[in-house]
Amino acid sequence: MLDKNTFKKEMLHMSYTFPNWNVELENPDAMLAWYKHFQKMDDMNFKAMVSKYTQEERFSPTVAGLMQYREEGHYDSKSVDLGDVADEIYDDLLADYEGDKTI
Numbered sequence: 001m002l003d004k005n006t007f008k009k010e011m012l013h014m015s016y017t018f019p020n021w022n023v024e025l026e027n028p029d030a031m032l033a034w035y036k037h038f039q040k041m042d043d044m045n046f047k048a049m050v051s052k053y054t055q056e057e058r059f060s061p062t063v064a065g066l067m068q069y070r071e072e073g074h075y076d077s078k079s080v081d082l083g084d085v086a087d088e089i090y091d092d093l094l095a096d097y098e099g100d101k102t103i
Contacts, residue, residue, distance in 0.1 A: 001039060001040065001042070002035070002038055002039050002040070002041050002042065002043060002046050003043050004035065006043040006046060006047065007031075007034075007035055007038065007046065008031070010046060010047060010050045011023070011025060011031070011034065012025065013050065013054070014050060014053075014054060014061050017054045018054075018059075018060045018061060020060060021060035021061060022060070023060075023061075034063065037063045037067075038066075041070070045070065045071050048071060049066055049067075049069045049070045049071070050066070050069075052069040053065065053066050053069045056069070
């Protein structure tokens, strides 16, 4: 999962690299909207994607534009977050345990 400090640092880097980029870095809602698209990436892959984008693109970043520079196989929007699956399984087990008063 992408560390929020890494995310902030890379977003700031892009704002310096693309001075005409009209993104509200100080707006928590705007940053959350951006973060949600990349949260399943790990730090190294996010940094690599941003680095590649800033070196090769002339236009301000968009989510879709950045996604074109992600490393294949490291991030798939259809991938399952195993932490979420574990939480669901735990909740199901807990519900079963609480429902069975014979234990």
